[in-house]
Amino acid sequence: MITTENLCVSYNGRTVLRDATIEAKPGSILGLVGPSGCGKSSFLAALNRLTEIIPGASVSGRIQFDGQDIDTAFPSSVELRRHIGMIFQKPNPFAMSIRRNLELPLREHGIHDRQHLGQICESVLRDVGLWDEVSTRLDQSALNLSGGQQQRLCIARAIAIKPQVLLMDEPCSSLDPMSAERVEQLIDSMRGQYTILIVTHNLAQARRLSDQITIFWTEDGVGRIIEQGDTETVFNETSNAIVDSYLTGRKG
Amino acid sequence: MDSGPATSRAIEVRHHWREFCVAVAVWVAATSVICVLIWILADIAIRGLAEVNFGFLIEDVQDAGRVGGIGPIILSTGLILLVCLVVAVPLSFGTAIALTERLDKESWFARNVRRSLDVLAGVPSIVFGLFGNAFFAIALGLGYSILSGGLTLACMVLPILIRTSEQAIRAVPAEYRYAAAALGMKRTTILFRVVLPVAMPALAAGVVLSIGRALAETAALIFTSGYVARTPESLLDSGRSLSVHIYDLAMNVPGGGSKAYATACVLVVLLLAINAATALLLRLAGLHNRSTTGGSL
Ligand SMILES: Nc1ncnc2c1ncn2[C@@H]1O[C@H](COP(=O)(O)OP(=O)(O)OP(=O)(O)O)[C@@H](O)[C@H]1O
Ligand SMILES: [Mg+2]
Numbered sequence: 001m002i003t004t005e006n007l008c009v010s011y012n013g014r015t016v017l018r019d020a021t022i023e024a025k026p027g028s029i030l031g032l033v034g035p036s037g038c039g040k041s042s043f044l045a046a047l048n049r050l051t052e053i054i055p056g057a058s059v060s061g062r063i064q065f066d067g068q069d070i071d072t073a074f075p076s077s078v079e080l081r082r083h084i085g086m087i088f089q090k091p092n093p094f095a096m097s098i099r100r101n102l103e104l105p106l107r108e109h110g111i112h113d114r115q116h117l118g119q120i121c122e123s124v125l126r127d128v129g130l131w132d133e134v135s136t137r138l139d140q141s142a143l144n145l146s147g148g149q150q151q152r153l154c155i156a157r158a159i160a161i162k163p164q165v166l167l168m169d170e171p172c173s174s175l176d177p178m179s180a181e182r183v184e185q186l187i188d189s190m191r192g193q194y195t196i197l198i199v200t201h202n203l204a205q206a207r208r209l210s211d212q213i214t215i216f217w218t219e220d221g222v223g224r225i226i227e228q229g230d231t232e233t234v235f236n237e238t239s240n241a242i243v244d245s246y247l248t249g250r251k252g
Numbered sequence: 253m254d255s256g257p258a259t260s261r262a263i264e265v266r267h268h269w270r271e272f273c274v275a276v277a278v279w280v281a282a283t284s285v286i287c288v289l290i291w292i293l294a295d296i297a298i299r300g301l302a303e304v305n306f307g308f309l310i311e312d313v314q315d316a317g318r319v320g321g322i323g324p325i326i327l328s329t330g331l332i333l334l335v336c337l338v339v340a341v342p343l344s345f346g347t348a349i350a351l352t353e354r355l356d357k358e359s360w361f362a363r364n365v366r367r368s369l370d371v372l373a374g375v376p377s378i379v380f381g382l383f384g385n386a387f388f389a390i391a392l393g394l395g396y397s398i399l400s401g402g403l404t405l406a407c408m409v410l411p412i413l414i415r416t417s418e419q420a421i422r423a424v425p426a427e428y429r430y431a432a433a434a435l436g437m438k439r440t441t442i443l444f445r446v447v448l449p450v451a452m453p454a455l456a457a458g459v460v461l462s463i464g465r466a467l468a469e470t471a472a473l474i475f476t477s478g479y480v481a482r483t484p485e486s487l488l489d490s491g492r493s494l495s496v497h498i499y500d501l502a503m504n505v506p507g508g509g510s511k512a513y514a515t516a517c518v519l520v521v522l523l524l525a526i527n528a529a530t531a532l533l534l535r536l537a538g539l540h541n542r543s544t545t546g547g548s549l
């Protein structure tokens with residue numbers, strides 16, 4: 001679904017990620033793990049060209065979507081981001097009502113019919129298990145929700161525009177354990193419907209969630225991929241000593 | 253042998269004495285600032301408040317201001333402000349958006365826009381007055397008019413308004429932009445639907461601050477909107493602002509003192525209300541610990 005070849009990311013001329021080559025299979029969950037600062041977030045930002053609006057960032061290498069170069073597959077970044085959604089570490093609903101949060105991107109993509117908008121809102125809120133909690137207060141500010149509810153709203157907002165791929169950057173790490181578990185269950189239930197790339201610092205979570213796993217590492221200040229494969233295989237029988245000590249908690 | 257402790261005690265005493273002096277000096281300074289403010293307010297209130305009533309606010313100016321009210325003056329002031337804001341607000345918001353969203357912060361153009369604003373901010377208002385007279389009143393043929401005065405004030409408040417607007421927009425967390433962009437929203441939608449609504453209270457605070465500056469202005473208006481105390485019939489009529497009225501009564505009208513003070517009361521109440529509004533808007537914007545004086549841009 002998404003493949004990269006020798007993807008490099010640099011900020012103001014300083015390379016922070018080099019030669020990242022991955023393949024995310026359709027409908028599967030790809031876990032991205034590695035110590036802090038090894039370029040996982042930068043990698044995700046390159047995939048939906050968010051790097052375009054990050055000052056100083058530049059990207060080289062190839063990214064393909066469904067076998068096609070993303071530059072030819074999508075005429076614009078706006079179009080690209082309709083197909084590749086993103087969830088951030090900190091829940092970031094807009095400072096407006098729950099309903100407006102969901103409707104704003106939908107209207108942007110040409111859906112103006114009120115009834116249709118209402119249907120989509122309800123269905124995505126049900127998908128993320130938020131409908132019963134918020135159906136009576138859709139017109140209240142989204143900022144009044146709890147952190148976990150906000151994050152599920154952000155996921156609902158992202159899937160409302162029907163992307164095929166979802167990039168998730170530590171979606172559970174700013175949540176309390178209960179909310180984190182709810183969000184994890186939600187991501188698990190999305191397997192098969194979306195191709196998911198998820199960054200996490202929680203190795204147990206990576207093991208539970210992901211079908212394939214990619215391990216990033218920093219060498220000489222530059223991030224690099226040092227191991228990848230099916231999650232269970234990598235966890236059980238990696239031949240890489242660094243990976244082994246990282247996965248067993250002795251390093252990183 | 254036992255001189256050691258004695259000396260150190262002497263040093264200690266001297267230390268205490270010095271600290272005491274510093275403490276007293278600091279308190280005296282702080283207290284006198286408050287006293288000066290109270291003195292000015294009390295002086296204006298005692299001499300002017302008796303004259304202020306509803307009639308004073310709506311009646312015509314009579315006998316050069318010794319009798320009657322300040323109805324036309326309030327109207328002219330309002331119209332001058334209106335012209336000023338109608339011109340300055342769109343220009344400033346536009347420039348601030350260009351500086352924050354469109355131009356690279358370090359680009360040649362952006363740096364020069366900022367430098368020009370810094371220079372403009374340092375220009376004394378009397379110079380704006382002379383410029384407004386030469387350009388709007390004479391070169392553009394607007395004469396002594398509310399339009400000339402308002403346009404001159406607009407030039408004068410541009411630097412404050414642009415800088416406060418720029419800060420307001422920059423203060424919007426980048427996460428909002430990233431979140432919106434990641435949802436496939438276009439730049440203009442992100443700006444108008446996401447960024448500007450968040451920046452709105454701080455933008456409004458900048459506008460209110462500029463209104464305060466404009467209200468307090470005398471020098472820039474004397475040569476542009478002029479002295480005429482009649483009710484203006486159009487924007488091309490000359491009109492006298494509150495501060496010019498106070499200046500005129502105090503300087504040129506023997507026996508105008510109490511009306512000058514009464515007018516000053518009205519102006520001060522307006523300015524205090526504007527200060528309070530600024531503080532409130534900044535608190536709403538979550539920026540209350542920032543400068544509210546506009547002095548430090
Ligand atoms: N906007 C930026 N400008 C300059 N340098 C940046 C920027 N964002 C990240 N970096 C640098 O790029 C490197 C990789 O950062 P990145 O955020 O991608 O790492 P990460 O793997 O996501 O780390 P973490 O696990 O802590 O989130 C770091 O050295 C960081 O300092
Ligand atoms: Mg990160």
